Amino acid sequence: MKNSEDGKEMFDEAQKKDGAEESDELGDGLIGVLEEKGFKIPEIAPLMAWTTYFSKMNPKDYGSHRVDYVDDTAVIYFNAFLDDNKREPAYYLDAPNQADEDRYNFAFFYRAFKDIKKHDKVKNVVINLSDNGGGAAGGLIAILGFLSKDGEVKMTNLDVTTNSYREECYHVDTNLDGVADDKDGFGGEYDFFIMTSPSSYSCANALPYFAQKEGLAKIIGAKPGGGDCVVGCFTDAYGNSGAFSGILKLGTMEGDKFVSNEKATKLDFDMMPSILDINNVPWYNPEGITEAVHQYKEGKKEIAYPQNGTL
Numbered sequence: 001m002k003n004s005e006d007g008k009e010m011f012d013e014a015q016k017k018d019g020a021e022e023s024d025e026l027g028d029g030l031i032g033v034l035e036e037k038g039f040k041i042p043e044i045a046p047l048m049a050w051t052t053y054f055s056k057m058n059p060k061d062y063g064s065h066r067v068d069y070v071d072d073t074a075v076i077y078f079n080a081f082l083d084d085n086k087r088e089p090a091y092y093l094d095a096p097n098q099a100d101e102d103r104y105n106f107a108f109f110y111r112a113f114k115d116i117k118k119h120d121k122v123k124n125v126v127i128n129l130s131d132n133g134g135g136a137a138g139g140l141i142a143i144l145g146f147l148s149k150d151g152e153v154k155m156t157n158l159d160v161t162t163n164s165y166r167e168e169c170y171h172v173d174t175n176l177d178g179v180a181d182d183k184d185g186f187g188g189e190y191d192f193f194i195m196t197s198p199s200s201y202s203c204a205n206a207l208p209y210f211a212q213k214e215g216l217a218k219i220i221g222a223k224p225g226g227g228d229c230v231v232g233c234f235t236d237a238y239g240n241s242g243a244f245s246g247i248l249k250l251g252t253m254e255g256d257k258f259v260s261n262e263k264a265t266k267l268d269f270d271m272m273p274s275i276l277d278i279n280n281v282p283w284y285n286p287e288g289i290t291e292a293v294h295q296y297k298e299g300k301k302e303i304a305y306p307q308n309g310t311l
Contacts, residue, residue, distance in 0.1 A: 025208070048224050050199040054131035059284050065101060066288035067112050073124040073293055074116050075286040079131055081105060081203040083138030091176055109146045110174065113186060124293050125186075126193040127207075130221065130283045134202025137230060143207060145172020147192055147216040151184025155210070157230065157248040158258045165253055180241035192217035193293055196265070197272075197283065204228035206250050209261040212268075213252060219265055220292055222272040222281070228262040269295070280309040281306035 065078035084104040091230035092109075109235040116122055127143070137155075144153040153170040171180040194208045194217045205224040232246035251260040271281050271292055284287020288311035290305055305311065 046198060047201060049067050050197065051131075051133070053278075054197075054199050054283070055281060057272065058131065062284060065108050067115060069119055069122065070286045072121050073126060073156070073290040074119065074122045075126045075128055075288075075289050076112055077128040077284075078105065078108060080099075081135030081137075081139035081207075082145075083136035087171075095176065104142075106142040106172075109143060109251075110176070113146060113174070123191060124193060124290075125190045126195055126220075126289055126293060127217070128195045128198045128289065129200045129204040129207065129224070130195055130213075131199050132201075132204035133199065134227060135205050137203060140203040140207055140210075141170050142172055144210060144216070145184065146172070146174050146186055147211055148172075148185040148214070150181065150182040151188035154214070155250070157250050158260075159247055160249060161247050165258055172178065179228060183204050187216055188270060191297075193218075193296075194218070195221040195289060196224040197222045197281075198225045200224040202229075205265065205291075206261055209250075209265045212265055218268040218296065220267065220269040220271055220296060222270070223267060224265055226262045227261045228233075263290040269300070273302045277303075277305065277309075280305050280311075282311050285311070 019246045022053070022266055062077075064080065066076075068075045068077070082103055082105050084100070096104075096107035096110050098111070101111060116125065126179050130174060141155065142228065145151045149175055151172045152171060155170070156167040157168070158165050158167070171196065172184060174184040174186070177183070192211070194211055196208050196219060198223065200208070201224070202219075208217070208219045208224055212219055228249045228251060229245035230248040230250065231243050234242045235239065235244050247256075249260055249266075251262075251264070253259070268294065272278060291311045295303060303311075
């Protein structure tokens with residue numbers, strides 16, 4: 001917001017009003033502007049703070065997506081949910097390539113699992129969503145297909161305008177053999193873990209929720225940040241585009257009651273028992289993430305850091 005043309009103007013005006021000099025930090029002036037615009041600061045400020053934290057912690061040249069291997073564990077990292085349903089020709093005619101990975105999560109996961117299959121030692125696969133702010137629901141559906149045992153995916157939502165509940169069913173052809181069968185998906189072949197943080201938002205909050213509900217993965221890290229609305233997009237008569245929280249909320253029906261996924265995900269293994277451990281958590285360290293997985297498999301419920309705090 002601060003870096004947009006209108007946002008910068010509002011920010012500068014607020015800073016002048018406060019008599020403050022421009023700063024790269026989140027200042028009182030910007031908080032004031034957000035409050036005037038209707039944002040609930042107690043809800044949005046933590047998310048903004050975590051986003052700022054991860055932007056500073058992200059290692060140089062780490063990339064937007066990658067796969068690392070440590071002992072018996074593969075760590076899949078990506079920072080956005082992406083969908084490219086206009087790709088031509090279809091993957092059945094032209095298999096996913098490296099360039100496709102930047103536009104669609106399906107292509108990245110397809111190639112990632114082809115590589116993981118070559119590593120016979122791998123038993124655990126961790127999907128690291130630590131600084132993933134969400135994105136396209138199509139990417140969410142594709143990834144759930146890879147985690148499932150047969151490519152089957154169920155998405156549930158509530159239309160807040162009609163109060164009607166809907167369940168959507170998909171089959172993801174993860175091996176691209178043209179057949180929707182139980183040869184798709186990798187559930188049962190690996191032990192899946194999803195690592196989250198308070199910066200894991202929207203689709204990055206929905207993925208651990210649906211994976212946990214279906215028993216597809218264990219959730220490790222810190223509690224995800226929330227977000228349960230399907231985002232809508234619009235373009236006005238002047239060509240300006242924007243996004244808004246749509247009328248569909250993600251969640252599940254429990255009896256006759258709809259339960260939002262907003263705050264429903266529970267940690268199976270807590271990697272940040274205290275906020276003081278924030279810098280001890282191996283957010284971008286595959287070796288530390290692997291150690292956390294091993295501690296979970298030993299029966300621990302929260303991580304045990306050594307005295308020096310580094311795994």
